[in-house]
Amino acid sequence: MRLSALWPGGFAVFFLVAVVGGSLLTVVLQFRDSxxxxxxxxxxxxxxxxxxLWQAMLSTLLSVGLALPVARAYARQSHFFGRHTLVMLxxxxxxMPVIVAVLGIVSIYxxxxxxxxxxxxxxxxxAFNIYGLSGILLAHVFFNLPLAVRLLLPxxxxxxxxxxxxxxxxxxxxxxxxxxxxxxSLTSFLPGTLVIIFLLCFTSFAVVLTLGGGPNATTVEVAIxxxxxxxxxxxxxxLLALIQLALCATxxxxxxxxxxxxxxxxxxxxxxxxxxxxxxxTYRIQDAVLIVASTLFIGLPIAAIVVAGLQGPILGVILxxxxxxxxxxxxxxxxxxxxxxxxVALGLAMTARRLVLEYRKPQATDxxxxxxxxxxxxxxxxxxxxxxxxxxxxxxPQMTTxxxxxxxxxxMVLPYALRSIAPVLINSGRHYHRLCQQLGxxxxxxxxxxxxxAIRRPVAFAxxxxxxxxxxxxxxxxxxxxxGAITLPVMxxxxxxxxxxxxxxxxxxxxxxxxxxxxxxxNRTLGRxxx
Amino acid sequence: xxxxxxxxGLAASLPILVLPTAQAAVPQLTVYTYASFVSExxxxxLIEQAFEKHCNxxxxxxxxxxxxxxxxxxxxxxxxxxxxxxxxxxxALTGEAEQTGLxxxxxxxxGSINLALPWSDLLxxxxxxxxxxxxxxxxxxxxPPGSLEELVHDRDGPxxxxxxxxxxxPGLGLLLWMRKVFGTDDQAAWTALAPRIVTVTKGxxxxxxxxxxxxxxxxxxxxxxxxxxxxxxxxxRYQVAMxxxxxxxxxxxxxxLSTSSEPQLAQNFLRFLLSDxxxxxxxxxxxxxxxxxxxxxxxxxxRDEEVPERMLQFDSLEVxxxxxxxxxxxxxxxxx
Numbered sequence: 001m002r003l004s005a006l007w008p009g010g011f012a013v014f015f016l017v018a019v020v021g022g023s024l025l026t027v028v029l030q031f032r033d034s035x036x037x038x039x040x041x042x043x044x045x046x047x048x049x050x051x052x053l054w055q056a057m058l059s060t061l062l063s064v065g066l067a068l069p070v071a072r073a074y075a076r077q078s079h080f081f082g083r084h085t086l087v088m089l090x091x092x093x094x095x096m097p098v099i100v101a102v103l104g105i106v107s108i109y110x111x112x113x114x115x116x117x118x119x120x121x122x123x124x125x126x127a128f129n130i131y132g133l134s135g136i137l138l139a140h141v142f143f144n145l146p147l148a149v150r151l152l153l154p155x156x157x158x159x160x161x162x163x164x165x166x167x168x169x170x171x172x173x174x175x176x177x178x179x180x181x182x183x184x185s186l187t188s189f190l191p192g193t194l195v196i197i198f199l200l201c202f203t204s205f206a207v208v209l210t211l212g213g214g215p216n217a218t219t220v221e222v223a224i225x226x227x228x229x230x231x232x233x234x235x236x237x238x239l240l241a242l243i244q245l246a247l248c249a250t251x252x253x254x255x256x257x258x259x260x261x262x263x264x265x266x267x268x269x270x271x272x273x274x275x276x277x278x279x280x281x282t283y284r285i286q287d288a289v290l291i292v293a294s295t296l297f298i299g300l301p302i303a304a305i306v307v308a309g310l311q312g313p314i315l316g317v318i319l320x321x322x323x324x325x326x327x328x329x330x331x332x333x334x335x336x337x338x339x340x341x342x343x344v345a346l347g348l349a350m351t352a353r354r355l356v357l358e359y360r361k362p363q364a365t366d367x368x369x370x371x372x373x374x375x376x377x378x379x380x381x382x383x384x385x386x387x388x389x390x391x392x393x394x395x396x397p398q399m400t401t402x403x404x405x406x407x408x409x410x411x412m413v414l415p416y417a418l419r420s421i422a423p424v425l426i427n428s429g430r431h432y433h434r435l436c437q438q439l440g441x442x443x444x445x446x447x448x449x450x451x452x453x454a455i456r457r458p459v460a461f462a463x464x465x466x467x468x469x470x471x472x473x474x475x476x477x478x479x480x481x482x483x484g485a486i487t488l489p490v491m492x493x494x495x496x497x498x499x500x501x502x503x504x505x506x507x508x509x510x511x512x513x514x515x516x517x518x519x520x521x522x523n524r525t526l527g528r529x530x531x
Numbered sequence: 532x533x534x535x536x537x538x539x540g541l542a543a544s545l546p547i548l549v550l551p552t553a554q555a556a557v558p559q560l561t562v563y564t565y566a567s568f569v570s571e572x573x574x575x576x577l578i579e580q581a582f583e584k585h586c587n588x589x590x591x592x593x594x595x596x597x598x599x600x601x602x603x604x605x606x607x608x609x610x611x612x613x614x615x616x617x618x619x620x621x622x623a624l625t626g627e628a629e630q631t632g633l634x635x636x637x638x639x640x641x642g643s644i645n646l647a648l649p650w651s652d653l654l655x656x657x658x659x660x661x662x663x664x665x666x667x668x669x670x671x672x673x674x675p676p677g678s679l680e681e682l683v684h685d686r687d688g689p690x691x692x693x694x695x696x697x698x699x700x701p702g703l704g705l706l707l708w709m710r711k712v713f714g715t716d717d718q719a720a721w722t723a724l725a726p727r728i729v730t731v732t733k734g735x736x737x738x739x740x741x742x743x744x745x746x747x748x749x750x751x752x753x754x755x756x757x758x759x760x761x762x763x764x765x766x767x768r769y770q771v772a773m774x775x776x777x778x779x780x781x782x783x784x785x786x787x788l789s790t791s792s793e794p795q796l797a798q799n800f801l802r803f804l805l806s807d808x809x810x811x812x813x814x815x816x817x818x819x820x821x822x823x824x825x826x827x828x829x830x831x832x833x834r835d836e837e838v839p840e841r842m843l844q845f846d847s848l849e850v851x852x853x854x855x856x857x858x859x860x861x862x863x864x865x866x867x
Contacts (some may be wrong), residue, residue, distance in 0.1 A: 044859070044862070046865075098807065099736065099737060099740070101740070102737070103740050106741060106746060107744060110744065110746050111729070111745070111746050112744060112745030131730045148695050161831070190664055206733050206737065209698070209731065209732060209733045210730060210732045210733060210737050210741070211730065212730070212759070213728075213729070213731070214725070214728060214865050215695065215731060215861070215862050215865050215866060216728070216865070222698070225697060226697040226699060228603065230703075231697070232602065232606050232627075281765050301860060322571060350622055388607065389607065392607070392608060393613055398837045435861075444747075444838060474795075490566075493736065494566055495570075496736035497566070497567045497735065497736050498567050498572045499574065499739075499756075499759050499760075499763070499818070499856075500572065501739070501740060
């Protein structure tokens with residue numbers, strides 16, 4: 001095996017190991033007074049781990065389980081008015097700052113939410129209480145169902161028109177279509193989706209505390225925050241982070257190994273109009289119900305956020321130059337983080353493809369996706385602390401702050417980028433590998449002429465999502481000096497901590513609108529960027 | 532290639548996004564504080580302006596997330612810290628801050644200042660203080676409980692939202708308050724209160740946000756919260772329930788660091804914090820009570836009946852030593 005062939009992935013892996021491992025190591029070396037045995041035998045930690053696993057499993061099953069029929073409905077009804085907008089709306093919840101989303105959810109589903117108020121007035125059913133496990137699950141489905149739909153939809157786009165026509169000739173029923181045509185395509189998308197959503201739910205923090213109703217609902221991430229912030233025991237926090245990483249790595253591996261990707265037939269026409277079951281009235285009604293129900297479930301809390309924002313002091317907030325400076329900084333961070341994540345994802349995917357096609361190592365795809373997803377299991381607080389110590393020890397100037405925030409955000413965006421890019425890049429390789437070898441196309445030329453047109457749309461989607469995600473992320477920004485260089489989410493949070501909830505509502509609306517804009521712009525421009 | 536050029540353009544524009552780090556000709560005083568102190572609504576900008584008028588120096592605030600973040604930053608940096616003054620620790624954290632050995636005595640004769648609270652600490656200067664209290668919505672809760680005892684034991688009492696003592700200062704404040712009032716019966720009290728706790732949030736903002744959305748008629752906050760609503764929103768709807776056992780007091784303090792290269796300037800700044808100028812700025816920007824009785828007195832929005840008659844507080848060293856144990860007792864009581 002020529003080592004030089006592996007450099008893009010090697011470089012990406014080196015980068016990940018250097019940032020994650022390096023920052024964890026820095027913390028441990030600086031404060032090495034924690035006892036592993038004592039940490040591992042802590043019964044409080046055991047109960048926290050049990051609860052974290054339990055809620056993450058349930059949340060993942062619910063989110064993905066509900067997303068499957070919804071995604072299928074969208075795939076089946078590929079042309080209706082507003083479809084594009086609705087699919088884009090699906091990208092929104094996951095990029096919203098948690099506190100904004102939680103207040104939106106509560107406005108609809110809370111004690112005093114719209115639904116409970118209606119129930120009280122009409123007396124149809126007793127009012128319900130969301131605080132507790134139900135609240136956690138509701139919020140996690142709100143965040144992750146739409147994400148799962150977005151991540152699973154490409155599975156249908158991979159199915160060639162020939163397959164549908166064949167199914168038509170054979171007179172397949174809807175369930176047979178699912179079993180013989182859709183499921184094989186889904187097998188290469190489901191594991192990655194499950195992994196990402198499981199990791200997001202496992203590491204969930206503010207949602208779990210706020211909607212969980214009490215200290216029974218505590219995740220490992222809460223314990224890490226507590227250890228680092230109030231108990232100030234960085235070594236112990238790092239140990240907890242490693243425990244979390246090990247648990248997540250094991251479960252993610254199990255999820256990836258559980259579903260083997262089935263081979264799917266290749267074809268040239270990617271269209272669904274030949275699907276036998278997309279015209280039948282029963283299925284159209286069924287799809288309509290699913291699409292409307294899921295849109296309401298996700299759309300109502302977002303509408304509540306918009307309404308709250310419109311009721312606030314709009315002019316005062318948007319005429320404030322500080323808001324736009326913060327927006328500028330947030331955009332800079334988002335662009336940097338997304339570019340970095342896309343480059344690393346591309347490197348990993350390229351090398352995985354070489355390993356699969358030239359060296360017959362089919363498991364390389366799984367490993368690349370696995371490694372690239374695990375960055376979600378690393379607590380940003382611990383990484384941030386490690387990076388902060390680096391800056392301190394090397395006397396780097398304070399201006400590196402924004403770069404560091406971008407770096408941590410890039411780690412967070414990487415899994416989405418990888419998940420969108422890798423399967424398509426590897427598929428394109430399967431199609432054109434022989435042809436490229438015959439024509440002697442390689443390197444940059446091959447990337448430009450063959451790969452870019454194929455991965456353009458997934459790259460655009462990942463960049464859009466990543467851009468919006470790190471734009472709206474509070475994450476580690478608050479760890480560093482925020483007095484001058486605040487980002488938009490930090491600004492929103494500060495308004496809230498100064499009683500300015502009405503101004504915060506307007507800021508939240510601005511943030512949501514710009515997130516949509518970032519997503520739309522990146523999706524548009526990159527998705528059509530000619531090679 | 533266009534893409535690369537755009538990237539290069541972006542990289543070039545980055546320094547503009549970052550604060551200028553130019554060297555100042557005058558001495559610089561770096562003050563670590565919590566973020567809401569330096570936000571545009573906080574006292575920071577006004578204090579900076581007033582201090583720089585006379586000090587012939589450059590006052591630089593560094594805003595961190597909260598008091599807890601402040602202390603952990605100090606511990607993380609140790610002797611390398613760039614801070615000359617640390618401002619914003621509260622009395623639940625001072626015990627631990629003292630233990631770092633990084634602080635220097637203030638050498639200010641506090642006796643000559645008309646303090647509103649008894650204070651004799653050699654390291655810390657109290658710049659303001661407040662009391663934890665339950666704020667209620669008078670439209671949905673016409674008659675609030677009159678004591679902590681009543682809140683805890685009245686089964687038909689109002690539902691409340693509180694903060695987590697593991698992650699938030701008010702949350703820890705309530706834990707100490709309960710401990711002070713119920714002593715070793717604190718666990719039974721928590722268990723009795725548990726059914727009426729709607730939820731326990733990560734921080735003050737989440738809890739107060741949920742309260743304003745109407746998720747519960749009462750929330751753990753400060754006795755000075757209604758003053759904000761009256762002063763800024765001309766709104767009399769939100770009131771604080773005064774409890775007969777007294778309220779737990781939180782004193783916010785500042786201290787100078789022994790590593791500072793500007794000890795004199797740092798001392799001047801600490802003394803300035805107790806001046807009438809700063810003390811008159813604090814109530815309506817930080818929404819706490821000034822620690823000095825100034826000639827001007829409190830703004831109209833602050834009401835005498837909202838100042839508790841009895842003050843409850845643990846010694847900061849006791850808090851330092853017992854905090855972990857008390858939190859685990861709390862966890863056990865609420866996990867039943």
